[in-house]
Amino acid sequence: MRLSLCFPVLLFGCLVPVDGMTPDDEADNTIDPAADEDGDGLTNGDEAELGTEYDEADSDGDGFDDGVEVEAGTNPNFEWSHTFEEGGYAVGSCPVAPDEDNAGPTGKGYSGEDAYQEGDIVANIAIGGIDMYGQETALYSFCGNYVLITESAEWCGPCQSLAAGLAEEQESVRKKYDNFTMFEFLIQDNSGAAPSKSVLKRWSNNYTLEGIPVVAPADNTTDDINYWLMPDGGIPAGTLLAPDMTVIWSGVDHPGEYNPSGAAAIKLAIKTYEDSL
Ligand SMILES: [Ca+2]
Ligand SMILES: [Ca+2]
Ligand SMILES: [Ca+2]
Ligand SMILES: [Ca+2]
Incomplete structure (x- = not known):
């Protein structure tokens, strides 16, 4: 017009x-x-x-x-860029929409499966999935921020330990850099199914993750879930994205630099983020 x-x-x-x-x-x-x-x-x-x-x-x-x-401060020409009614999430500005046509994993995971490696543009995960408030939530809503994605499951003990420290970790990074957010991708509940809203709420409450989106996939059988695993195929996994949704730290690129709890990976990812500034 x-x-x-x-x-x-x-x-x-x-x-x-x-x-x-x-x-x-x-x-x-x-x-x-x-x-x-x-x-x-x-x-x-x-x-x-x-x-x-x-x-x-x-x-x-x-x-x-x-x-x-x-x-x-969100992008009025990109549908995934917006604030949320609930949660008070630190969404990004997303001045340029991610290059979706070239998004997808180019690395190889623990048994030769596709996995995200550094330099990949990630696809928009969790489309159709919900957060702990029942809001449809997708990764690209946080475009414009550095995003640390953790992939966890309710049944996973090390994931529970990691979740217990996430809020504190986010707070400490955001004191220095406000264009940083965490995104907890909770892929399964205790029975192995995609978590319901009440499971997400319980997880969020247990670990005081208010302000960190805890997001379930639309279902728990998509390939997308496996793209984020650590080098041994396990969780918790951590992946750090630049504001344009490019991977700048991925577990598959650091097979010798993480421990099974995932906590070391998170620390390394944050250090990578800080070094990149
Ligand atoms: Ca007008
Ligand atoms: Ca709009
Ligand atoms: Ca208008
Ligand atoms: Ca928008």
Whole structure:
């Protein structure tokens, strides 16, 4: 949608015929750059600069109006970039959407299975999965931040030990760097099934993970779950992503540098993050 730069349109209109334009296009030339056609809090002129729709309050259809997204610092042209009603998560700004066409694992895991290695762009995990509030939550909502993903399961003892220290770890890193967030990917409950909302809530409460999204996959049989495992095929696993959703630390690249608890991997990932700044 093209906006006219002529002004003031309210006094004189702006109906200069342009070759090839339809009557509808010509009508668009009467748009006032200073008006807010769709009532989303941004002027038509602002929307032309942002690339959002001047006649659509929620350009990317993610449930948050364009003006709300600009205010919150999320990307109004990318559906996965938005804040959440509950949880107070530190989402990123995501100025450029991840390169989804080139996303996917190129490394090899413990038995030759596909796994994420450093340099890979990750796919948008947990689409259709929920967090402990029942909100549909996906990784790309945190684009724009450094994201430390931990992969855990409710039945896994070392995962429980790791979870107990996550909130403190996040707090200490965020004191220094506010564009950092953790993302706990809880892949199974005690029975091996994809966790329900109440299981996620219990996990979050047990380890005071308020402010850290605890997210279940839509189901627990997808290949995607295996892409994040540690070199021995185990969990807990840790993977660190750059703001453009590229892997900058992956367990499969560090077979000699982690211990079975996963805690050392988290420390190494955070150190990698700090060294990268
Ligand atoms: Ca507007
Ligand atoms: Ca708009
Ligand atoms: Ca939106
Ligand atoms: Ca958005």
